[in-house]
Amino acid sequence: MTESQQLLLVIALIYLSDCLLWAHARAIAFVSTFGKKGRWKQPSSLLGNPNGGVIVAHPFPPLGRVFVCRPWPVSFSPAGAFSYVAQAVNSDERCEQPERCVRYEDIQSVRTRSKEVRINDVVFFRADSEPLAESIAGLTDKLRRLPLEERAATIDATLATAFDEKAAGRRVEAFEDACTRLRLFCNGLFIFIFLAGPSLVWFFGWTWCWAPLLLVLLSAAAVIATEYYQAHRMLYPNEPGNRRVQTAAMCLNPLGAIRARDALSRHLLALHHPLAAARVLCDDASFRDFARRALLDLHFPLRPVCRAASADANDIERWFRERLRETADAFVRRAGFDPVELIEADPPEEKSSRTYCPRCQRQYERAAGDCAICGWSLMEWCILPREA
């Protein structure tokens, strides 16, 4: 392998590493090629740990897009807030959560510091995006100032906003409008780095090419960084600090600049529930598949549902989970699917299958007992046994 080929290989490996996005274990990603509805994905369990994993973006032109959503990470009730939720759509085990419970009357201050939400100057929750941290802090602060009888309606309104698929759709449209030129520049830079540049070096040699190539590379990165800055200002008007850091990084790293659209799209729907995002970004079959997983998780949460010792924490978690389940059922119904039908058991896979777990749908030959994974009591099929 020549030195030029080795250099190209190193550049390709660095670029591929820019296509790997780290996401929280509870996050749902929507990855698609350009102009198409995509499928939902969960972070890789092979390239990850119990708290998160890797999502792979499309590395080749037309580069596609990646959105990452996370179910609401804090339970709220009219009594207080608890930084824990029972949902574990992606996994057979629940990832670590701060599990801090606070009653509204005990709150003196709610602040954010970058992605941290601090209540009474103690970390209450650490979000994976600044808008999510701001949103949780804003809701907590609002609820503590409201009279008790108005809090439930406020929480319901917040859930309704998270499930507003029309608002999510408008946000995706705004992203596409803001990125029209950026998409062309990012694809152009990819073609320049991996096709045009190496071809020029092959024809004319490094001695003649390195200076003009470097000039074009840095100019292209600067143009992309400028486009990124303008699009970011439109889509995330309240995040000037993040915008400046990312823009500077793109000027210095032309390979990272190719992925500028990922940096813009990634947290675009952070305040929306993954079900609303799935309705906008997935085709019907993929939405149905995800809705089934999400509803099974809400109707049959992983056991034990909540290990908190305090009665307050248990009450807040239960209140919020029931509200969330009702909202999700209503959303799925509006989308044209019957929630009851959606969470019906799969048919028996074997003639010997006698029971199934209502949560994970694993099938057992035992007549009774608990699921070894989820802890749910095994159920029998209504019509037994029928051919698979």
Ligand SMILES: [Zn+2]
């Ligand atoms: Zn199970």
